Every structure is written in C-alpha cells, then in structure tokens.
Amino acid sequence: MREIQHFINGRFVPSANGQSFDKRSPLDNRVIAKVHEGGQAEVDAAVSAARAALHGEWGRMPTEKRLAMLHAVADEITRRFDDFVAAEEADTGQPHHVIAHAFVPRGAANFKVFADVVRNVPTESFQMETPDGRGALNYAVRKPKGVIGVISPWNAPFLLMTWKVGPALACGNTVVVKPSEETPATAALLGEVMNAVGVPPGVYNVVHGFGPEAAGEFLTRHDGVDAITFTGETRTGAAIMKAAADGIRDVSFELGGKNAGIVFADCDFDDAVEGIFRSSFMNTGQVCLGTERVYVERPLFERFVMALQARCEAVRYGRPGDAGANYGPLISHEHQRKVLSYYAKAVSEGATVVTGGGVPDMPGDLAEGAWVQPTIWTGLPETAAVVREEIFGPCCHIRPFDSEEEVLVLANANRYGLSTTIWTRDLARAHRVAAAVEVGIAWVNSWFLRDLRTPFGGSKQSGIGREGGVHSLEFYTELRNVCIKL
Numbered sequence: 001m002r003e004i005q006h007f008i009n010g011r012f013v014p015s016a017n018g019q020s021f022d023k024r025s026p027l028d029n030r031v032i033a034k035v036h037e038g039g040q041a042e043v044d045a046a047v048s049a050a051r052a053a054l055h056g057e058w059g060r061m062p063t064e065k066r067l068a069m070l071h072a073v074a075d076e077i078t079r080r081f082d083d084f085v086a087a088e089e090a091d092t093g094q095p096h097h098v099i100a101h102a103f104v105p106r107g108a109a110n111f112k113v114f115a116d117v118v119r120n121v122p123t124e125s126f127q128m129e130t131p132d133g134r135g136a137l138n139y140a141v142r143k144p145k146g147v148i149g150v151i152s153p154w155n156a157p158f159l160l161m162t163w164k165v166g167p168a169l170a171c172g173n174t175v176v177v178k179p180s181e182e183t184p185a186t187a188a189l190l191g192e193v194m195n196a197v198g199v200p201p202g203v204y205n206v207v208h209g210f211g212p213e214a215a216g217e218f219l220t221r222h223d224g225v226d227a228i229t230f231t232g233e234t235r236t237g238a239a240i241m242k243a244a245a246d247g248i249r250d251v252s253f254e255l256g257g258k259n260a261g262i263v264f265a266d267c268d269f270d271d272a273v274e275g276i277f278r279s280s281f282m283n284t285g286q287v288c289l290g291t292e293r294v295y296v297e298r299p300l301f302e303r304f305v306m307a308l309q310a311r312c313e314a315v316r317y318g319r320p321g322d323a324g325a326n327y328g329p330l331i332s333h334e335h336q337r338k339v340l341s342y343y344a345k346a347v348s349e350g351a352t353v354v355t356g357g358g359v360p361d362m363p364g365d366l367a368e369g370a371w372v373q374p375t376i377w378t379g380l381p382e383t384a385a386v387v388r389e390e391i392f393g394p395c396c397h398i399r400p401f402d403s404e405e406e407v408l409v410l411a412n413a414n415r416y417g418l419s420t421t422i423w424t425r426d427l428a429r430a431h432r433v434a435a436a437v438e439v440g441i442a443w444v445n446s447w448f449l450r451d452l453r454t455p456f457g458g459s460k461q462s463g464i465g466r467e468g469g470v471h472s473l474e475f476y477t478e479l480r481n482v483c484i485k486l
C-alpha cells in the first residue's frame with residue numbers, strides 16, 4: 001500500500017501522532033493509499049520551516065536564479081510526466097486525455113509562465129517637484145508577501161495547486177499547501193521534484209489532512225501565515241475569510257459557480273453543441289467554470305436539446321487507461337450522494353429528465369465506484385434548486401429564450417458570477433453580451449480557453465480578487481514605494 005507523508009522542510013515525514021486516513025479510488029472504492037493526517041504540530045512545523053526559508057538561502061537568492069529554478073521545476077515535472085499523470089488518474093479517476101492533455105501540462109506551465117511574468121513586468125516610477133526645486137524620485141519595488149497558505153481542492157488538483165504555488169514562489173514567497181484530502185498524491189510528488197532540482201528546504205511544504213478543525217483550519221488561523229489563497233466552495237471561503245480576518249491576512253478566493261451557457265440561434269450549431277457538452281460534462285461536471293444552466297434561443301431549442309442528449313448518451317465510462325473510455329466517476333461516494341440528491345430533487349420539482357438521472361450499470365468492481373450518468377433537464381422554473389444552486393456534477397438544465405434582454409436577466413439572476421460561455425456568430429452581440437453578463441470570465445465561441453496572462457477570478461459570490469499574469473503579482477507581493485529626495 002502506498003503511503004503518503006507530509007513534506008516539511010525538504011523531507012517526507014509522518015504525522016507526529018501516527019494518525020492517517022485511507023484514500024479510496026473513485027473508480028472502485030478500493031483503498032489506494034494511506035495518507036498521514038496532519039494536525040497542529042505538522043502545521044506549526046511547516047509554517048516555521050517556510051518562515052526560516054524566507055530568511056535563508058531562498059530569501060537571499062538572486063531573482064534570476066530563483067526564476068531559473070522554477071523553469072527547472074517545470075522541466076522536471078515534464079520529465080516525470082507519466083508519474084504525475086498516473087498519480088492524478090489514481091486520485092481522481094478522470095480520463096487519461098483530460099489529465100495528460102490539460103491538467104498535468106498546465107501544472108508545468110504554471111511555473112514557467114509566472115517565472116516569466118516576474119522577469120518581465122515592470123513597476124511604476126514617478127518624478128515629483130519639491131518646494132526647494134530639487135525634486136524627488138519615487139519608484140516601487142515588489143517584495144514577497146511572506147508565507148502563503150495554499151488550500152486547494154480535488155477537482156483539478158495539480159492544476160489548481162500549482163496555479164497558486166507557481167506565482168507564489170516566482171514572487172519569492174514560501175508556501176504551506178494543504179491539498180484536498182481527496183487528492184493528496186500530486187502535491188506529494190511535487191515535493192520530490194523540488195528536492196530533485198535543488199529548491200531549498202522549507203520553500204515548498206505540504207501538510208495533508210482535513211479542513212474544518214483540522215490541518216486546513218489550523219493553517220488559515222496560523223499567526224505565521226501572511227496570506228491565504230483558496231479554491232473551493234463558497235461556504236468554505238466564508239469560513240476561511242473569518243479565520244483570516246483575525247490576523248488581518250489577505251485572501252484570494254476562487255469559489256463556486258452556477259454558470260450560464262448562452263446559445264443564440266445564429267451560432268455554429270456543431271461548435272455550440274460540442275462547446276456546451278464540454279462545459280457541462282468535462283471532468284464529470286466537476287469544474288467550477290462549468291455550465292449548469294444553459295439558455296438556448298427558441299428556434300434552436302429542440303434541435304439543441306436532442307443533439308446534447310445524443311452526445312451524453314454516447315459517453316463511454318471506464319478506467320482512465322481503458323481503450324475508448326472518455327468518462328470518469330465523481331470524486332467520492334460522498335459527492336455522489338450530493339449529486340444524486342439533486343437528481344432526485346429535480347424530479348420532485350417537476351423536471352423533464354431528457355437523459356440520465358441515475359447511476360450507470362458498471363461491470364465488476366467498477367460497480368463500487370462513484371459513477372453517475374450525465375443528466376439533462378428541461379421544464380423547470382428559475383426558482384428550482386437545481387437551477388439556482390451549484391451541484392458540481394455532470395448535469396445541466398436547458399431553457400429556451402426569446403430575446404437578448406431576456407437571456408441577460410436570466411443569466412444574471414444568480415448569486416454566483418464566475419464565468420459564462422456565449423455562442424453566436426454576431427460579433428456586435430458577442431461584445432454586448434460579454435459586457436453585460438455579471439461574471440469574471442466571459443468566453444465567446446469557446447470555453448476554458450486559457451491564456452495564463454489574463455485576469456482570472458469571479459464576481460459576486462464566486463470569489464475575491466483576480467489571479468493570472470500581473471494580477472497574481474498583486475496578490476503575491478507587497479509593493480514598496482521608495483521616495484528619494486534629489
């Protein structure tokens with residue numbers, strides 16, 4: 001049985017109290033790893049290692065050397081590509097193509113891109129006049145914020161963890177990561193990578209364990225943590241914000257979504273069907289940017305629903321390596337229960353179930369996995385729970401609309417505001433709708449198309465702050481102004 005230990009001060013260490021928990025495969029519920037469960041002792045040790053590293057070799061390292069080291073981290077991830085893919089597949093059960101073509105390469109890119117951003121982004125300078133006529137020069141310099149607490153989720157574990165660790169380290173900070181208890185493997189592997197390329201001990205630390213009243217909360221309450229970055233559920237974000245408030249610590253949050261897909265009748269039909277299929281069902285719907293509310297202009301409605309239904313009914317469930325398998329399970333039985341409770345609620349609220357709505361018949365030991373069918377509903381009012389609340393599963397409700405004005409009201413009538421995907425060939429309309437939707441990210445004729453230099457984050461209850469490109473520097477550094485009298 002694989003054993004996953006904490007990574008503290010450059011060494012893999014067990015929990016001081018000997019506690020551990022089982023990591024089960026979402027594919028068949030088998031125990032695949034014993035994971036050490038961190039508590040206050042491990043969080044204390046990790047934070048103090050991270051603090052010491054700030055004042056040690058890492059803190060003194062010339063910027064160019066630090067950035068070259070992050071390129072080396074990316075290269076080592078690429079060299080160990082198969083190990084990362086295997087670890088992520090085992091933890092999440094998601095199809096090989098999603099992990100190998102999207103999630104793991106993004107992990108490597110997250111180090112390279114932010115090393116380059118730090119190298120290339122200038123700071124401001126102002127020359128000023130003074131009464132004595134000599135003048136003064138102001139210039140700003142960026143300083144690392146310090147020890148960053150990273151709390152990451154299970155849905156795209158390596159991508160989302162490195163999305164935070166990459167810029168944090170590029171800016172000269174040190175990190176303590178608390179990965180999701182559901183997906184500990186790639187955070188541990190990254191510790192091996194850090195050692196292999198010579199990142200000094202204490203720069204990257206990982207404490208495994210749970211959230212409330214456990215390692216996650218201990219980290220967010222820790223006096224030695226200077227800022228906290230978190231991706232996950234909105235309610236968890238609220239709890240972390242309260243913990244951070246006590247120490248006046250900065251937070252950056254990417255939270256839940258109930259994103260709208262908007263399909264106009266003038267769209268490229270096949271592209272729109274494929275785009276909405278991906279946005280609603282990729283990663284078994286476990287993507288915060290995913291589309292659980294789809295609005296289709298009335299002339300296209302019936303045809304669109306039928307085409308999306310056909311696409312859903314063609315998925316091939318299976319293990320990541322199975323030939324032809326393109327559809328994985330949910331992360332856990334707990335999450336399966338949550339998603340199935342929404343499937344039942346949709347029916348009790350009067351939905352027409354176009355397809356799915358239950359658990360597929362799986363052969364052999366796969367029957368023990370956390371599988372659910374991709375599901376489409378129609379016919380519900382906007383007040384229905386499955387149309388209002390984030391489910392985080394492979395499902396969407398599709399509703400017809402008659403005008404641009406109407407669909408904007410529908411799309412915006414939600415407490416979340418993370419992303420939207422708009423499908424139209426009318427460029428003027430694309431600009432108008434993208435400007436009017438209340439979201440942080442609006443995709444037109446695309447979805448999850450990422451340029452890592454762009455601002456990324458949510459409006460309303462979908463987040464606080466933006467990361468990506470220079471925006472990550474705003475969070476991971478303190479700007480210091482130097483004013484020199486000439």
Ligand SMILES: NC(=O)C1=CN([C@@H]2O[C@H](COP(=O)(O)OP(=O)(O)OC[C@H]3O[C@@H](n4cnc5c(N)ncnc54)[C@H](O)[C@@H]3O)[C@@H](O)[C@H]2O)C=CC1
Nearest residue numbers: 152153179180210211212216217232233236239255288392
């Ligand atoms: N990217 C996203 O938007 C994600 C959304 N979710 C949603 O959240 C629901 C619950 O899933 P969870 O894994 O429980 O998500 P979560 O948001 O509770 O967990 C994410 C991370 O936060 C940690 N955490 C939880 N409570 C904490 C606390 N009080 N203090 C510090 N850290 C804490 C967890 O251990 C994990 O590492 C899912 O059903 C899904 O709807 C889950 C994961 C990602």
Ligand SMILES: O=C(O)/C=C/C=C(\O)C(=O)O
Nearest residue numbers: 155156163287288289450
């Ligand atoms: O591309 C990114 O940087 C972030 C993607 C976010 C998700 O996939 C998520 O939180 O579900």
